[in-house]
Amino acid sequence: MGVPGLLNYILEHRDCCVEYVDLIERARLQQPSASIDLLVDFHAFANYLLGKFNASLSMANPYASVQGGEYGLLDAWLRQLIADLKAVGVNLIWHVDAARSCCGKTDAQRSRLWMHRLRQEVQRRTEVLRWCSGYASDSGVAPDPSIRPVCLEQQMLASIRASGCPVHQAVRGEADYNLAQALLTNRQALAVLNSDSDLCVFRDSVLLPTELFDLHGDLGLGKEPQSISQGPLTERPLRLVVGLVSGPNVLKLLGFDRWDLLLDLSVIMGNDFTGPLLGNRDRLGNQLGVRDAVAVCKPEQSGDAGGPRLMLADFAAWLRSINGLANSREFERRLANDQRLRSAVEHSRQFYCLMLVEGVESLSSSVSRCPLEAHLEAGVKEGRYASALVALRRGRYWRRVCLEDDTPGHPSAEEGAAAQLRDWAHRCALRDGEPDSREEFDPGEGGHWRQMRASLRQIRGINLAPLDTRHRSIGEASATFCALLGLPDASRAYGWRYGAMCAALRHFLAANCGRLLGLDLDEALSILLPALGLHLVRPAWYASLPLRPSVRCVTVASAWLA
Numbered sequence: 001m002g003v004p005g006l007l008n009y010i011l012e013h014r015d016c017c018v019e020y021v022d023l024i025e026r027a028r029l030q031q032p033s034a035s036i037d038l039l040v041d042f043h044a045f046a047n048y049l050l051g052k053f054n055a056s057l058s059m060a061n062p063y064a065s066v067q068g069g070e071y072g073l074l075d076a077w078l079r080q081l082i083a084d085l086k087a088v089g090v091n092l093i094w095h096v097d098a099a100r101s102c103c104g105k106t107d108a109q110r111s112r113l114w115m116h117r118l119r120q121e122v123q124r125r126t127e128v129l130r131w132c133s134g135y136a137s138d139s140g141v142a143p144d145p146s147i148r149p150v151c152l153e154q155q156m157l158a159s160i161r162a163s164g165c166p167v168h169q170a171v172r173g174e175a176d177y178n179l180a181q182a183l184l185t186n187r188q189a190l191a192v193l194n195s196d197s198d199l200c201v202f203r204d205s206v207l208l209p210t211e212l213f214d215l216h217g218d219l220g221l222g223k224e225p226q227s228i229s230q231g232p233l234t235e236r237p238l239r240l241v242v243g244l245v246s247g248p249n250v251l252k253l254l255g256f257d258r259w260d261l262l263l264d265l266s267v268i269m270g271n272d273f274t275g276p277l278l279g280n281r282d283r284l285g286n287q288l289g290v291r292d293a294v295a296v297c298k299p300e301q302s303g304d305a306g307g308p309r310l311m312l313a314d315f316a317a318w319l320r321s322i323n324g325l326a327n328s329r330e331f332e333r334r335l336a337n338d339q340r341l342r343s344a345v346e347h348s349r350q351f352y353c354l355m356l357v358e359g360v361e362s363l364s365s366s367v368s369r370c371p372l373e374a375h376l377e378a379g380v381k382e383g384r385y386a387s388a389l390v391a392l393r394r395g396r397y398w399r400r401v402c403l404e405d406d407t408p409g410h411p412s413a414e415e416g417a418a419a420q421l422r423d424w425a426h427r428c429a430l431r432d433g434e435p436d437s438r439e440e441f442d443p444g445e446g447g448h449w450r451q452m453r454a455s456l457r458q459i460r461g462i463n464l465a466p467l468d469t470r471h472r473s474i475g476e477a478s479a480t481f482c483a484l485l486g487l488p489d490a491s492r493a494y495g496w497r498y499g500a501m502c503a504a505l506r507h508f509l510a511a512n513c514g515r516l517l518g519l520d521l522d523e524a525l526s527i528l529l530p531a532l533g534l535h536l537v538r539p540a541w542y543a544s545l546p547l548r549p550s551v552r553c554v555t556v557a558s559a560w561l562a
Helices: 004-013 023-029 044-058 070-085 103-133 151-162 175-185 249-256 259-269 280-286 290-297 312-321 327-339 339-352 373-383 388-393 414-428 472-487 496-512 521-536 539-546 551-561
Strands: 017-023 037-043 090-096 167-169 189-194 208-209 242-244 396-398 437-442 448-453
Touching: 004 208, 004 249, 004 259, 004 551, 017 388, 023 090, 037 044, 037 175, 044 151, 044 189, 044 312, 070 090, 070 151, 070 327, 090 189, 103 437, 151 167, 151 373, 151 496, 167 175, 175 189, 189 373, 242 249, 249 259, 259 280, 259 312, 259 339, 259 388, 280 290, 280 312, 290 312, 327 339, 339 448, 373 388, 388 396, 388 414, 414 448
Parallel strands: 037 090, 037 189, 090 167, 189 208, 396 437
Antiparallel strands: 017 242, 208 242, 437 448
16 A cells, blocks of 8 residues: 555656656667566556456456456466567566565554455445345446455466566565565666555655556557457557656655655655554644644645645645654654554664565574474465465464355355365464464454364365255255365466366256256356356357346355355
């Protein structure tokens, strides 16, 4: 998230602080390699790319982004995009955030922010489910791309690695810090491709916001596909114009004459560390005297506490007038009385100054880590393990928000396969005799923590042969289906997993057709055709079907692809 309002302010005044460059021309000038590196925040750019990809698909089928099942098309599209960029001398180096609660030191500081974000995702999920249930019009609510099957991220990373791109997985914390460090040490790196305003605050940083990527559309992202079966395509560009935001230009825009004023602005506006502790920004501005300072500079604005909302430019003007936060007696008083805020401010300064000590916290309190801990960290860095294993070992886990039917009585993937798989993974991340309890934050029903324990049970094989379901119950059939979905396939991006998913889908349809869960024909087609339809039916016929996905259809698609 970064500094609230900073990136929007920069984009609104882009004529004053954005430098426009042609990446292809810049790559030609880079000697001797004739190429440049872009350091990419995976989640930020993945959201951008998924938006473009879904926009293309939706031109042929408005429900495509909800139904899922386009892994093959997305894989081909993403690989082609990376190949086109490499061909013109633009290399992508990807950095991935660690899972929540991997770093115990900042966990308490960021918990409120994580809870807020998860509640926002729950609200978006509710809107999407209302849309699927027919309670909202097609134009009223559009599916949010951030609520998607969990497996989608892993499939995208598999496609990126298969394309030969380096992928750096953070063991703890977000990728912003590593990106800022890499920009200083990699001489071939031009900028950081991200949408987080934190990259505007780091000293000597250069940010390429996703909003300013491919300004003239030369890559062909988001255009209508030539054919439905072929899917969206990219184009090898002859030019690739982007907008770069550098630190000196940001200082000039804000009227600052030194960098530490920008750091103070990030603190007082509420960055990821201080934001949850500062409270309402207008109330804070009134307490610090920001509104009075603005009234002096702008006589038309009243100094009354009920005046216009205080904006980023107002806090910047106030900082210029007092020459830094250190000269604010009220803020110094708050720091003296609030140890958590004082710690957050100090951590912010270390963060933006790139002075955090890497690995300052080990997974345990012991002086020397055990081989299991070293093995976990090495596996996370190499992409063999999910960083959530580190959080599980610390005894905390933040559940994902998935699109699935939340009607009481309906079993969910979270309570079925996902919970059992986490129990098994948690047990693998522990040594004998270590505490096996953990806290899981459940974002549903207002959000609360649940106490869980690592199970000693192991995932066992399931016989797919018997399909006579006349004597099976809804719970038994759903549990079998969820267990099938929980079977891991870490070694391959496609192949075995695709076959297993087809078998799981076959079992589910046989177990629930017309009886147990009452799938009707439209629901069955909505589930089946996105995955198998392109091989079994004419694509044009499938795209022409006026299928509106139901709540259960979205549930099954989300669980199946998770």
